[in-house]
Amino acid sequence: MRIRSFLFVALMAMVSFRVAAAGPDAAVIERGQYLMNGVVACGNCHVARGARGEPLFDKGLSGGMVFDEPAFKAYASNITPDPETGIGKWTDAQLAKAIREGVRPDNSIIGPPMPIEFYRHLSDEDLKAIIAYLRAQPPVKNLVQRSTYNMPLPPAYGPPIKSVKAPPASNKRAYGEYLAQIGHCMECHTPRDGKGMLQHGKLGAGGQVFKGPWGESVSRNLTPHPSGLKDWTDAQIVTAVREGVDRDGKPYRPPMGFGFYKTISDADMAALIAYLRSLKPQAFAGGR
Ligand code: HEC
Ligand code: HEC
Structure with a gap:
């Protein structure tokens, strides 16, 4: 009896030791999962695609989505840990430089539409x-075609980055802006000029047109203007982002990552809304 209880205690100690040892890593992966399945939504571009562009969720982030534009034909890369066709051989530092600065281990530059300016x-x-x-995902073998760019890629997206700290979550507006950056909301919700550059003076005014299998969608005005979100309640904005449903009950179309945003926490949603409500009111930049 005593031996058995001793064994039990020893076993419990081992179990709790293992949980403790796995604790910090598990928390880090969980944070990564929250971001990836939520506001950051890398999968919106990197999830595997079939021949007709349909998402193949069982093949994870093994890429293949095609972006066919006049200036480029880009293919989203395989970012699973497969050593041959994915990022399995890259070190953490190499991955960090690729994601945040757009530079691969061989020093080549990652092209659009990967939104590096925002990931900085x-x-x-x-x-x-x-x-x-990413490292915790199963490796998937999927050789993705090389992208071709009929435009020069920049030598870099900016100076090398040493360290970035997020603003404290207690500063709702600033933290909301941070979330909007890493969710690259304004990349789609800001109009572009004739050269395809974002018109930063019209931040959030919408009007970008996205053509795809869904037909044509136009990004909306997210600023506090009557043609934007001025008359929207917080609850309506939450439903739009999380559920992908308009105030009149109509579902939105891609490419906004509807489906990913379901799990954005209440606190993060409140921060995003505080940020959107702080934008300079702008008239809708779209033609329609
Ligand atoms: C709007 C679409 C889009 C989003 C969002 C996006 N990517 Fe990409 N990503 C691409 C495309 C397209 C390429 C290939 C570009 C090229 O060929 O130069 C790429 C390339 C990469 C590469 C280089 C891989 C290689 O083998 O060269 C990595 C790593 C990567 N993405 C990681 C991420 C991560 C992590 C996120 C989220 C934080 C993310 N991407 C979000 C479209 C996207
Ligand atoms: C890849 C492009 C893209 C990204 C990234 C994106 N959106 Fe959108 N968003 C759109 C498009 C396009 C629509 C309109 C879809 C339609 O009309 O069917 C839309 C619609 C909306 C709406 C509905 C507004 C209205 O007036 O009906 C809200 C709110 C919104 N987005 C907020 C966000 C937020 C917050 C983020 C970042 C977390 C974000 N979007 C990221 C493209 C994008």
Whole structure:
């Protein structure tokens, strides 16, 4: 009896030791999972695609989505840990540089539409969490075609980054802006000029047209203007982002990552809304 209870205690100690040892890593992966399945939504582009562009969720982030534009034909890369066709041979530092600075281990530049300008804002901690999550995924063999660019890629997206800290979550507006950066919301919700550059003076005014299998969608005005979100309640914005449903009950179309945003926490949603409500009111930048 005594021996058995001793064994039991020893066993419990072992179990709790293992949980404790796995604790910090598990928390980091969990943070990565929250970001990837939520506001960061890398999968919106990197999830595997079939011949007709349909998502193949069982093949994870093994890539293949095609972006066919006048200036480029880009294919989303395989970012599963497969050593041959994915990122399995890259070190954490190499992955960090690729995601946050757009530079691969061989020093080549990752082209659009990967939104590197926005990912430059990723905090060290969140970047680490995303990398831990990527490493924890099953490797999937999928050789993705090389992208071709009929335009020069920049030599870099900016100076090398040493360290980035996120603003404290207690500062709702600033933290909401951080979330909007790493969710690259304004990349789609800001109009572009004739050269395809974002018109930062019209931040959030919408009007970008997206053509795809869904037909044509136009990004909406997210600023507090009557043609934007001025008359929307917080609850209506939450439903739009999380459920992908308009105020009149109509579902939105891609490419906004509807489906990913379901799990954005209440606190993060409140921060995003505080940020959107702080934008300069702008008239809708779209033609329609
Ligand atoms: C809007 C679409 C889009 C989003 C969102 C996106 N990517 Fe990409 N990503 C691409 C495309 C397209 C490429 C290939 C570009 C090229 O060929 O130069 C790419 C390339 C990469 C590469 C280089 C892989 C290689 O083998 O060269 C990595 C790593 C990567 N993405 C990781 C991520 C992570 C992590 C996220 C989320 C934080 C993310 N991407 C979000 C479209 C996207
Ligand atoms: C890849 C492009 C893209 C990204 C990234 C994106 N959106 Fe959108 N969003 C759209 C498009 C396009 C629509 C309109 C879809 C339609 O009309 O069917 C839309 C619609 C919306 C709406 C509905 C507004 C209205 O007036 O009906 C809200 C709110 C919104 N987005 C907020 C966000 C937030 C917050 C983020 C970042 C977390 C974000 N979006 C990221 C493209 C994008």
